[in-house]
Amino acid sequence: MLLSEADLTAIWLTLRLAGTVTILLLLLGTPLAWWLARTRSRWKGPVGAVVALPLVLPPTVLGFYLLLAMGPNGAVGQFTQALGIGYLPFTFWGLVIGSLFYSMPFVIQPIQNAMEAVGERPLEVAATLRAGPWDRFFTVVVPQARPGFITAAILGFAHTVGEFGVVLMIGGNIPGETRVVSVQIYDHVEAMAYAQAHGLAALMVVFSFVVLLFLYTFNRNAHQSGIRYGA
Amino acid sequence: MALEARFFLQYAAGAGDSFTLNVDLRLPGRGVSAIFGPSGCGKTTLLRCIAGLQQVQQGRLHINGEIWQDGRTCLPAHRRPLGYVFQEASLFSHLTARGNLDYALKRATATLPVISCDEAVELLGIGGLLARFPAQLSGGERQRVAIARALLINPRLLLMDEPLASLDLARKREILPYLERLRAELDIPIVYVSHAMDEVARLADQLVVMERGSVAAGGPLAEVLAGLDCGAALGEDAGVVLEARVVETDSRWHLTRMAFAGGDLWLRDDGAAAPGETLRARVLARDVSLTLEPHRDSSIVNILPGEITDIAPGSDPASALVRLKVGEVALLSRITRRSLQHLQLAPGRRVWAQIKSVAIVR
CATH class of the missing domain: 2.40.50.100 (RNA polymerase II/Efflux pump adaptor protein, barrel-sandwich hybrid domain)
Incomplete structure (x- = not known):
């Protein structure tokens, strides 16, 4: 393979970023998805729309506003500065925050859909079996919505790996800190190092294909287990 | 020993239509009490009120001297010591039949069991089904597992919402004998909702006839059925x-x-x-x-x-x-x-x- 030391660093950074973002999104997104799946509040529409925004916004727009917010004049920037963390743009954690927004719909929507599909009845059944609200959530909702969680984790991870625009806007191009694979490929192309670009690009194609292949096979199997026998 | 329930509930049910449940009911603390009426008369809603699954505007529910609902207090469903059998399949699809029973066993109140797990399995004839998932069971088998599960929670009151309604005649015939055994062998009151008079005549000791959200007649089965007003309401x-x-x-x-x-x-x-x-x-x-x-x-x-x-x-x-x-x-x-x-x-x-x-x- 034509992978240089810098390429490997970029791959490792990308995996670290995608892993961190996926775990954080699962933790933060699950309560939000639950709320979206259950609420009859009039805020459901607006909140759902905000969650979906990154699907349609150019990553540059997202990156631009995050850059402003996290910069010295932004509210987030002043907050992080006051905490003594410094400014987040052009740092790994700045990328994490950017990616949280960027990949948010890919994690929240599958979980929300799976939770909606669980429906009211299993929760009522669990309540008549003396399961309190937390018990119901962890013993009924989570296991029954499991395919949604798996889809969410895979999509969230893969989508973060494929991120480019947001990274460029708020992360820049710092080796080992913000230079992820997609940026590395861009650099290779800019430097006319096509052979190097090929190595990484082909790897990305294979990775994405394997992820999607797994996802579609998994979803088909999950669907098949729903077949009913007899009456 | 008695169940006293008073519920008032009103909600809009579609275009300009509203449904009112206004019930004042006293049932004995043992035997099978059937709630009978045409679909849409509020039987299931009443049962859901008793279970605490349905919010009501005004409610009062005393069971054998215990207050489940009264003015300010209202026990949530998961604090009420009852078993509930739903009309259609209600088994957790991610658990086997055995897993469904265990779900109840783990959460059963720690009083003297109504029935042991082995007895429940035997009573409902589900010994051979325990390793299967709900998707691999027939409708009748699922309902039998659901009944066993409702018993294993150790209820002091068993609520059954048309447990046979979603089954065809053959499966009904398959389950009815089990329900009769339940009635004969258990010492807890059962409230049984049905719109099928043949089931009611077979199982019930007490009968409550509901019409448009309120109680039209109630009392011992034979007495209520021999009443003329009830007779007119029952038609065929x-x-x-x-x-x-x-x-x-x-x-x-x-x-x-x-x-x-x-x-x-x-x-x-x-x-x-x-x-x-x-x-x-x-x-x-x-x-x-x-x-x-x-x-x-x-x-x-x-x-x-x-x-x-x-x-x-x-x-x-x-x-x-x-x-x-x-x-x-x-x-x-x-x-x-x-x-x-x-x-x-x-x-x-x-x-x-x-x-x-x-x-x-x-």
Whole structure:
């Protein structure tokens, strides 16, 4: 393979970023998805729309506003500065925050859909079996919505790996800190190092294909287990 | 020992339509109480109110002296010691039958068990199904597992919402004997919602008839069914239930003689009834006709003398319901209004009841 030391660093950074973002999104997104799946509040529409925004916004727009917010004049920037963390743009954690927004719909929507599909009845059944609200959530909702969680984790991870625009806007191009694979490929192309670009690009194609292949096979199997026998 | 429930609930149900549940109910603390009524009359809503699954505007619920709901206090569903069997499949699809039972066992109240797990498995005949997932069970099997699960939570009250309604006739026949065993072997009150009078006649001790969100009649099964107002509301289902004792079987004609408080009835001998046994029989009003003289030239086997006690309009303009006293029990007869006039029937008149058919329900 034509992978240089810098390429490997970029791959490792990308995996670290995608892993961190996926775990954080699962933790933060699950309560939000639950709320979206259950609420009859009039805020459901607006909140759902905000969650979906990154699907349609150019990553540059997202990156631009995050850059402003996290910069010295932004509210987030002043907050992080006051905490003594410094400014987040052009740092790994700045990328994490950017990616949280960027990949948010890919994690929240599958979980929300799976939770909606669980429906009211299993929760009522669990309540008549003396399961309190937390018990119901962890013993009924989570296991029954499991395919949604798996889809969410895979999509969230893969989508973060494929991120480019947001990274460029708020992360820049710092080796080992913000230079992820997609940026590395861009650099290779800019430097006319096509052979190097090929190595990484082909790897990305294979990775994405394997992820999607797994996802579609998994979803088909999950669907098949729903077949009913007899009456 | 009793269940006292008072619920008021009103909500809009579609275009300009609203539903009101207004119920004040007292049920005995044991036996099977059936809540009967046409679909949409509020039976299921009432059951959900008792379970705490349905919010109400005003509610009061006392069970054997315990307050489950009253003014400010309202126990959430998961704090109420009850078992609930839902109308359609309610097993957790991600757990096996065994896993579903364990779910209940883990959360059962730590009092003396209503029934042990082995007993429940045996009672409902689900021993061979435990390793399977709900998707691999038939509708009837799923419902039996669901009933076992509801028992294993160790309930002090068992609520059943049309547990047979989603099943075909064959599966109903498969489950009914299990329900009868439940009734016979368990010492907890059961509230059984149904719109099928044959199930009710077979299982219930008490009957509550609901109509448009309120209680139309209530009391011991035989008493309520012998009431004329209830009879009119039941239409084709109007009829009485009798307790009858098997006296003898006639092997030549394959008939069984049964004695009840109003005399003797001859029934086809299906081989199931043994002399000395007490059975519950149902006599539908539409199967009882009236004559002024005992016809010797009739093919009808059961002809009993009685006295008319009251007469009421039937469920349609052509018919009338006549209640008569035969010995110590009441029978209902549905006849046409023309016959009523033609025979000049009136309370106090002595008549002969010709009973075309009797169904043994238990």
